[in-house]
Amino acid sequence: MTSDELLAQHELDEATEQLYWEGDALERTGNLREAAVRFRVVADLRLGDAALRLARVLLALGEHAEAKGWCGLAVLDGFPEAVELIRDNSEERQRFLEHAARVMVGAPTFDWLPASVPSGRIEPADVRARTAALRTLDRRYGGIACHSAVLTHLARVEPYIVVGDTALWTAVAEVHELAGWTAFDSGQPGAALPHFSRALTLARQAENEALIASVLTRAGRMFLHHNAPDDALKAFQLGSVAEHNSWADRRELSDPSLAVAALTTKVDAYDGHRLRARVLALIALARNHLALGDLAAASERGVEAVVEARVLRSARAQDQLRWLDQEARAAGASVLVEQISARSARRG
The missing domain is CATH 1.25.40 (Serine Threonine Protein Phosphatase 5, Tetratricopeptide repeat)
Known part of the structure; x- marks a missing residue:
């Protein structure tokens, strides 16, 4: 190989490595679609674990068919853990539905806690006012326009659940619900499920059947959009039970x-x-x-x-x-x- 060819190869390798690390940074900041663009170029060259990284990002985006193909290439490139990715994606939905079923019959108090206990307090009305403003942005401009802002809002208010009460648990649950919904609308269904799960936990802690029904309905719509009709039906059925319970609790009932x-x-x-x-x-x-x-x-x-x-x-x-x-x-x-x-x- 001539010196010119060696130089060209070196420059190509540097450019490819740059794309890989750009993809890594984009994935960490939640910009999965742009991360996939970078990883796809590197994976086409069969370099490193790019095929594995691309498959993981595509699954988070709900692109299951393409992800499955890249998983196969990742295995050929020496990354056998790619076999588990497709299986794990389906199992995530199953774990969510199992969690939802436990919530319907009375899940344990909290299945997670924030890392730190905040000082002072925060007013549920203030939390809900900010959530309402972000929900308006979502409805008007879409989830991509406000998902980062929702996550910032959530990071600020979530720690207060450890010193909160029913009203605050409900308010933070609504933030998690919106975070999950805007993640889905941003093309990140894999990132939505943890938010929906935590929303269910907090809604159960607050005994808010109507909010449980809302979260399950949104999860069902997401499953349906990403071609998982059986899981969508299960979520809708659980949501229907919660809605019935909510209806039965109202002060004035028609029957x-x-x-x-x-x-x-x-x-x-x-x-x-x-x-x-x-x-x-x-x-x-x-x-x-x-x-x-x-x-x-x-x-x-x-x-x-x-x-x-x-x-x-x-x-x-x-x-x-x-x-x-x-x-x-x-x-x-x-x-x-x-x-x-x-x-x-x-x-x-």
């Missing part, structure tokens, strides 16, 4: 008899580790019995709620008991009114 059936099932499913959820379901059950004119059943369930709420410190439960008291007085359920009044006197 209290259906609500009674749904709430009775919920009450029976809750154990001592989910006292607040059980008390809220009992109160909702009592109120729907009142709506049906069954004062005996309303009093039985309402008194049960009052007794179990003695060790519960929850403003939401207190509000629900106040509404139950108002409705019990209007319906003439004197036994229930006396029990609620006695509780209020003791708290006094």
